[in-house]
Amino acid sequence: MSTRPVALVTGSRRGIGRAIAVELGRAGFDVALIDMVASEELDQAVAEVECAGARAIAVVSDLTDIDSHQATLLDIEARFAGPIDCLVNNAGVSVMSHGDLLDVTPESFDRRIAVNTRGTFFLTQKFAKHLLARTQASAAHHPSVITITSRMRSPLRRCAVSTAYQRRDCRWPIR
Helix, strand or coil, X not given: XXXXXXXXXXCCCCHHHHXXXXXXXXXXXXXXXXXXXXXXXXXXXXXXXXXXXXXXXXXXXXXXXXXXXXXXXXXXXXHHCCXXXXXXXXXXXXXXXXXXXXXXXXXXXXXXXXXXXXXXXXXXXXXXXXHHCCCCCCCCCCCEEEECCCCCCHHHHHHHHHHHHCCCCCCXXXX
């Protein structure tokens, strides 16, 4: 059984999600990096987390496939031989056509809602139910859910990211 806390980070192949996964690894977490497709970029992100001193695994999972969420959680726990302690919701997509609001198609809008809202909500719900179903709570690890969005103001985003692994105070100017 893993003695280190385990974090699951969605959308961790690149960008903010990758940085979160690496920092969680440095902070003492083992990390499951989730993305929709297997890729060299995802494998490189796993290697980067491992270089930070953590165990890391790549997990291919479609956040919009709500029926697969339970199997994904169980697979991660089996591969780490321990419970998931932290869910970081970072995956997100924009509309497929950037630019004019008048060019957004219903399919593009529905895809955005399916990933950013519906998939994230139901993965969080499944994770919460999964935590409540545990027979023993870990005294060493405090379960947590963190959600990151691209619309967060920069200082707030930095605070949210640092809170995920260090729980340090973050101050920014009030507007």
